[in-house]
Amino acid sequence: MPLPDDPPVDAAATVLVAFTVNGDRCEVAVRPGRTLLEVLRYDLDLVGTKQGCDEGDCGACTVILDGRPVLACLTLAANCGGRAVQTVEGLAGPPDLDPLLDAFDCTGAGQCGFCTPGMLMSAKALLAVEPKPSRERIRHALSGNLCRCTGYGPIMDAVEIAAGTRPAPSFVTAGEECIPAPLPPHPSRSK
Numbered sequence: 001m002p003l004p005d006d007p008p009v010d011a012a013a014t015v016l017v018a019f020t021v022n023g024d025r026c027e028v029a030v031r032p033g034r035t036l037l038e039v040l041r042y043d044l045d046l047v048g049t050k051q052g053c054d055e056g057d058c059g060a061c062t063v064i065l066d067g068r069p070v071l072a073c074l075t076l077a078a079n080c081g082g083r084a085v086q087t088v089e090g091l092a093g094p095p096d097l098d099p100l101l102d103a104f105d106c107t108g109a110g111q112c113g114f115c116t117p118g119m120l121m122s123a124k125a126l127l128a129v130e131p132k133p134s135r136e137r138i139r140h141a142l143s144g145n146l147c148r149c150t151g152y153g154p155i156m157d158a159v160e161i162a163a164g165t166r167p168a169p170s171f172v173t174a175g176e177e178c179i180p181a182p183l184p185p186h187p188s189r190s191k
């Protein structure tokens with residue numbers, strides 16, 4: 001879907017780019033300045049990747065490109081030929097739910113949810129190369145992802161739970177609901 005203020009596409013000014021997104025092969029005609037973020041959201045309808053600042057400051061647009069986290073708003077689609085993109089839509093759903101999705105749910109790491117896809121992809125890229133990162137490493141890996149809701153603690157907890165370096169919360173009954181019990185303080189804070 002073109003953006004409302006997009007100029008008419010001049011076929012002669014476009015390049016054909018073929019790459020994979022979440023394992024599916026895509027071929028898209030793009031103007032040279034079109035970003036990967038625009039292609040994902042407006043050409044491929046993959047709107048899980050968020051468009052926040054659009055200038056590299058917030059991390060909401062983070063996707064994984066050839067195994068590394070990148071800001072899709074600063075990545076030219078024309079440079080993605082032959083490469084592999086993973087977006088939040090590529091994280092496994094039930095029955096083999098990605099542990100990060102489960103852990104984000106348990107800790108309340110997604111509140112308004114705007115930062116969540118970018119956080120998840122930064123965390124996914126980290127765990128792929130470093131399955132048991134320290135809290136400090138998690139904090140560093142997610143330092144380019146801004147969140148205005150959570151205070152970051154539940155997000156760090158969730159990544160540790162997904163990595164198995166922290167036990168998942170037990171569940172307690174609250175009225176007719178079964179909800180995760182509050183996590184004990186992080187070990188680094190109980191000393």
Ligand code: FES
Binds near residue numbers: 055062071072073
């Ligand atoms: S939208 Fe890309 S960094 Fe904010």
Ligand code: FES
Binds near residue numbers: 147150
């Ligand atoms: S959950 Fe709202 S910005 Fe992070």
